[in-house]
Amino acid sequence: MSSFSVTEPSKRSKWFAGTLVILYALITMIPLAWIMLTGFKSPADAISYPPKVVFEPTLEGYVNLFTQRTRQTQEYLDANPPENWRDEIVRQYDMVIVGPSKFGERFLNSVIIGFGSTFLSIFLGTLAAYAFSRFKIPLADDLLFFILSTRMMPPIAVAIPIFLMYRQLGLSDTHLGMILLYTAVNISLAVWLLKGFIDEIPREYEEAALIDGYTRFQAFYKVVLPQAATGIASTAIFCLIFAWNEYAFAVLLTSGTAQTAPPFIPTIIGVGGLDWPAVAAGATIFLIPVMIFTILLRKHLLRGITFGAVRK
Amino acid sequence: MSDTPVSRAARATPPRVARKIKGLSDRAIAWIFVGPTIFLLLAINIFPLIWTIQLSFTNYKANRIGREVKNIGLRNYERILTDTDIWLNMQATAHFLFWTIFFQVLIGFTLAYLINKKFKGNDLWTTIIVLPMMLSPAVVGNFWKFLYQPQIGLFNYIVAFFTGKEPSSFEMLGSVNLAPWSIVIVDTWMWTPFVMLICLAGLRSIPDYIYEAAEVDRASKLRQFFTITIPMVLPFLMLAVLFRGIENFKMFDLVVQLTGGGPGSTTELTSINLKREAFEKWRTGYASAYAIILFVTVFGLASIYVKALNKVKER
Numbered sequence: 001m002s003s004f005s006v007t008e009p010s011k012r013s014k015w016f017a018g019t020l021v022i023l024y025a026l027i028t029m030i031p032l033a034w035i036m037l038t039g040f041k042s043p044a045d046a047i048s049y050p051p052k053v054v055f056e057p058t059l060e061g062y063v064n065l066f067t068q069r070t071r072q073t074q075e076y077l078d079a080n081p082p083e084n085w086r087d088e089i090v091r092q093y094d095m096v097i098v099g100p101s102k103f104g105e106r107f108l109n110s111v112i113i114g115f116g117s118t119f120l121s122i123f124l125g126t127l128a129a130y131a132f133s134r135f136k137i138p139l140a141d142d143l144l145f146f147i148l149s150t151r152m153m154p155p156i157a158v159a160i161p162i163f164l165m166y167r168q169l170g171l172s173d174t175h176l177g178m179i180l181l182y183t184a185v186n187i188s189l190a191v192w193l194l195k196g197f198i199d200e201i202p203r204e205y206e207e208a209a210l211i212d213g214y215t216r217f218q219a220f221y222k223v224v225l226p227q228a229a230t231g232i233a234s235t236a237i238f239c240l241i242f243a244w245n246e247y248a249f250a251v252l253l254t255s256g257t258a259q260t261a262p263p264f265i266p267t268i269i270g271v272g273g274l275d276w277p278a279v280a281a282g283a284t285i286f287l288i289p290v291m292i293f294t295i296l297l298r299k300h301l302l303r304g305i306t307f308g309a310v311r312k
Numbered sequence: 313m314s315d316t317p318v319s320r321a322a323r324a325t326p327p328r329v330a331r332k333i334k335g336l337s338d339r340a341i342a343w344i345f346v347g348p349t350i351f352l353l354l355a356i357n358i359f360p361l362i363w364t365i366q367l368s369f370t371n372y373k374a375n376r377i378g379r380e381v382k383n384i385g386l387r388n389y390e391r392i393l394t395d396t397d398i399w400l401n402m403q404a405t406a407h408f409l410f411w412t413i414f415f416q417v418l419i420g421f422t423l424a425y426l427i428n429k430k431f432k433g434n435d436l437w438t439t440i441i442v443l444p445m446m447l448s449p450a451v452v453g454n455f456w457k458f459l460y461q462p463q464i465g466l467f468n469y470i471v472a473f474f475t476g477k478e479p480s481s482f483e484m485l486g487s488v489n490l491a492p493w494s495i496v497i498v499d500t501w502m503w504t505p506f507v508m509l510i511c512l513a514g515l516r517s518i519p520d521y522i523y524e525a526a527e528v529d530r531a532s533k534l535r536q537f538f539t540i541t542i543p544m545v546l547p548f549l550m551l552a553v554l555f556r557g558i559e560n561f562k563m564f565d566l567v568v569q570l571t572g573g574g575p576g577s578t579t580e581l582t583s584i585n586l587k588r589e590a591f592e593k594w595r596t597g598y599a600s601a602y603a604i605i606l607f608v609t610v611f612g613l614a615s616i617y618v619k620a621l622n623k624v625k626e627r
Contacts, residue, residue, distance in 0.1 A: 009429040018431035024423060025440045028501060032443065034466055035455050047464045049479070124349045131345035135338055143350075150357040152610050154562040156586045157603030160596060161360035161367070164374060184356035187349055216341050247450035247565035248583075252591060266454040266569055276458055283451045294446045298439040301446075305509050 035287070038280035046276045060089050061277030065103050065268065065285075069095040103282060106264040110244060110286075112175055113260055117182035118239040122232060124183070125190030130220060132191065133198040134206075144192070151188050155248040163253060173254045181249055186239040193238070193304060197231025198224065234300035241290060261286050361607075368601035375594040388601035398602075400577060401585045407492055408499070408567075408581060409560050413553055415500040420507030421549065425541075427508070428515040438512075442505045449502065453569030456498045460484040460570075485571050491579050495567050499560065507552045514548030515541070547625045554617055561610050582606055 009017070038046050040057040063086050071094055080096070082088045090097055132140055162181065163172070171177030201224060209219040225232075251263040265282040268275050294301060336344070368388055372381045392398055423441065427434050444452070459467040463480045472479035484494040518540065526536045564583040567573070573580035573588075580588075586606065590599035 014429050014431040017426035017429035018434070018437075021423060021426050021431070021434070021437050021441070024419075025437045028441060028444060030466070031452075031456065031459060031501070034459065038458070047461075049464050049469075051464065051466050051469050124352065127345040128349040131342045135342035137342055137346060143346075146353075149611070150353060152558055152562075152614065153357075153361070153607055154564070154583050154586065154603070154610075156564060156583050156590065157364065157607055158357070158360055160374075160590050160600055160603060161363040162356065163591075164363070164596075165360065180352070181356060184352050187352060191349060216336070216338060241446060245448035245450075247448065247569075251450075252587075262448045262450040262565075265451055279454065279458075283455055286451055287447050290446050290448075291443055294443060295439055298435070298442075302438070302442065302509060305506065 032287075032291075035280050036284050038277055039284045041277050041280075043275065043277055046280075058089070059085075061275075061281035063089050063097075064275055064278040065281045066101055067097045068099050068101050069093075070098050072096050101268075102264065103261075103268075106259055106261045107285070109175070109258055110260040110262075113178045113182065113258070114240050114243040116175065116179040117186060117243045118236050120179060120183040121186040121190045121239045122194075122236050125187050125194050125235070126225070126228070126232060128187075128191045129194035129198050130224060132195050134203070144195070151185070156252070159249060159252045162249075166253060173256055173258045175258050178250070178254060178258050178260070181253070182239075182243040182246065185246075185249075186242055189242075190235050190239055193235045194228070194231060197228050197235070200231075201227045230300065234297070234304045237293060237297060237301060238304055241293070244290065364600045364603055367597050368604050370597040372597045373594050374596040384597070388598045389605070391598065392602055392605060397577070398582075398585065401580050401582050404492065404577070404579060405561065405563075405581045408495060408563065408579075409557060411493075411496045412499045412503070412560055413556055415496065416504045416507045416556060417549060417553065419500070420504045420552070421511045421545070423504070423508045424511035424515055427512055438509075442509065444502045445505045447502075449566040450569050452502060453498065453566040456494075457485065457570055460494060462486070486575055488575055488578050491571055491575055495570055495579050498566060498570060499563070502566070503556060503559075507549075507556065510548050510552040510555075511545055514545035517548075518544045547621065550617075550621045550624060554614065554621065557617070558610060558614060561606075 037053075039061045040059070041052070041055055042058050042060050045052050045055045067086070067090070069090050074094070077091065077094060077096070082091050087097060131137060132144060137143065166172040166177050169177075171180070205223050205227065206219040209223045210216070214222065245262065246260070247262045250260045254260065254263070261282070265279060265286060266274075268278045268282060369383055369385060370381050371384050371388075373379060427438055456467075459465050462468055462483045465479075465484075467484065468479040468482070471477070471482075482490060484490050522540055522544075523536060526540060531539070562583055563581055564587065567579060567581055568584055568587070571579040573584045577585075583606075586599060586602050589595050589602060
C-alpha cells in the first residue's frame, strides 16, 4: 500500500493554508512588536508622524521607567557633571535622577502575589482534586459545579463585599489579602483541571502501594504526586498567568504597598502626559516572561486550554 | 518501614483493616483534603455573595461609616430595572458580546481549519497566534490606546495608508460611532486564538475513518465539510462561545483601559458602570443589587445555553 491517504491534504492546499496562517500570525504580532520598538524610542520618536519604524534606539524609556527625576537649574547641572550613562540621558532634558521609581516594587509585588497564590492554589487544589477523584464525597458533582460557577461572577460584583470584608479584617492593600483572593479565584479552575489529570492515573498503582503497607498519605505523595507532576505544572502555569495579568481586583483593593504592576504601568506619567516609551518599556518587561513561558511550555499550555472543552 | 508490632500486624491483616490501624480512615482524609478548599471558597466567594444579597436591600454607602443603614426592601432593584441609562449599558454590552463572538467564531474557526491542514511548522505558528490571549488585558488595552491615537497612532496610519483617508480624520476612541468597534477589534485580536484552539481540538477529535468512508461513498469535499466537519465541531464551537460569552459579559480591564467607558457612555459596559456606582459614587446598596441582577442574568443565560448545548451533543 502506498502512504497516500484520502484524509491527507494535498500539497497545494497545505501551502495555501500555511500562507494564510502565517500571514495572520504576522499581522497579529504587529501590535506586540510595536510595543517593544516603542520602548527603545525617544519620546519625540514615539509620537512622530508618520510613525517611525527606523529610528535611533535609546534606553531613555527604560531609564525613565526605573527612576524618578527632577528638573534642575543650569548652575546645579554645571556644578555636578553626570556620573554615568543614565545621568547623561536625563541631562538632555536638564534633569537629574533623584531616586528609583516605584516600578521595581510593583513588579516585585506581582512576583510575590503571583507565586504565592499559585503555590497555595496548587497545594489546596491538588488535595481537593485527589479527594474528588478517589473518594466518594456526598454531593460531589454539585460541589464541583458550585466550585466552577463561582467564576461566573463579574469581579466587580465580588469586589464590593471583599472590599468591606478586607477593610474590617485589615487585609486591604496587603500581600496576604491579594494572595488569598487570587487563590480563591484560581482554585476553582485548578481543582477542575487537576481532577482531570488525576482521573487519568490508574487506581491500581495506589492500591498496590496500599497493599504494600503504605498509608493513604504515603500513597498520595509517593505514588500519585509524581505521576501527576506534568498536570500539576501546567495547572500552575495557568494560575500564575491569571494572577500575573489580573487587573480589576488589583486596582480596587490595592493602592500602595501591595499594588501589582498592571494597575501601575498605565499611570507612568512623563512630561506633558503619558510617557509612552516608559509605558512601553514597562509593558515589555511585564509581558516578556509570559511570552517566553508560552513558547517554551506550549505543549502543556495548549492542552490545558482545550482540556475543559474536551472533557465536558 | 519501621518494624513495630503495629506495622507487623498491619502487614499481616487485609488492606482494608490495615488502613484503619495505620492511618486515618479514607473518609477523614477526604474531608481533610477537601476542607481547606471549601473553607476558602465559603469565606471568599459564598460569604461575600450572601453579604451582597443582604446589602442590596439597604441604602448603605461604604464611604460613610456611622451613617444609619436603612432597610429599603426592593427599592434598589426597582430603580435599576426602570433606569433607562442602565438599559443603554446593557445595549452596549450586547453589541460588544454579539460582534466579538461573531468575529472570533468566524476567524477562529477558519484559522483552526487551515491549521488542521497540517502544513509544516504549524505548531510553531499556532503558538505565535496564541500569544495575545496570554497577556495582561489591562496592559494590552493601555497600549492599544496608543495605537489608536488619531495623529500618531500606528492603527490609524495603517488604515489611512490603505484607504487614502487622513490619519487624523477619524478617532477610533473619541468618536461615538467608532468607539464601540474599537473595543470589538481589540477583543477579537486578543481572544480569537482561544476559539481557534477549541475548534482545533474539535477538528482533531474527528476520526479519519469517517472521511475515508465518505470518500468511498463519493461524497464531495464540500458535502463532507457540511455533513461531517461542521456537525462534529459544533459542540466544541458552542462551548467556546459559552466561555467567551461569560468572559465578555464580565469584561472590565481591557475596555476600562482603552476607553474608560467613553465617549459619553457609548462603551460603558455593565461592569464599568457597576464599578462607577460602587467605587466612585459609593452607592454600595444600589451597586449590590446591580451585581445580583448581573449575576442572575449570566447564570440564567448560561444555564439555558448549556441545556441547548447538551441537546446538540446528544444528536
